[in-house]
Amino acid sequence: MTGPDADQDVFRRHATSVDVPPRPSSLGLMNTLASWAEHLARVLLQEPLPRRWAHVQGVAARARSLAPVLGADADLLAAAAWLHDIGYAPGLAATGLHALDGARYLRDARHAPAMLCRLVAHHTCAIIEAEERGLAGVLGLEFEPAPQALSSVLTYCDITTSPDGELVPAEERLAEILRRYGPGHLVSRSIQRATPMILRAVEHVQDRAAARST
Ligand SMILES: [Fe+2]
Secondary structure (H helix, E strand, O other), X not given: OOHXXXXXXXXXXXXXXXXOOOOHHHOOOOOOHHHHHXXXXXXXXXXXXXXXXXXXHHHHXXXXXXXXXXXXXXXXXXXXXXXXXXXXXXOOOOOOOHHHHHHHHHHHOOOOOHHHHHHHHOOOXXXXXXXXXXXXXXXXXXXXXOOHXXXXXXXXXXXXXXXXXXXXXXXXXXXXXXXXXXXXXXXXHHHHXXXXXXXXXXXXXXXXXXXXXX
């Protein structure tokens, strides 16, 4: 095999052979799913995509801050926060839909828990961008959406974190995405269509957090 396919094949072999336990059932010293996820995200993103890595660290910090609200789901959601954008990593990006590429990698190369894959596959209303890319059928067939109580938390963490990892209001983050991609871009169209759902998810999580603190 030569050309881009061969390059991608080499990376895939590299990506599955890096110094990360192959599956969460062999966590070893990394005794939480989140610590395994952090290590894997670091390997895939830190060097090739430092700004994306900064964003991911911020999203994970948001998820950690919600741990008292999340209870038994805190570890799963922290892991999803670490891994939600790995589909941007060179060699993993294949379809153009990073949520699908990341989830497929977790499922096929890392044998990650199904709910973690489902969260990554559908994070931040990915189904809308999948529709725009003609991939909604594939995404829905391969990964069932996670329950809303879980997916809204990941959406909240992602959309209240700037590209540099800082805490920002959701509206500011949505505006930043539109500015970055520009009018008419597929991502801009997707985010505009998804905005009402994203803002509902943010409100839902804020209400949950507020209810717990009163
Ligand atoms: Fe993100």
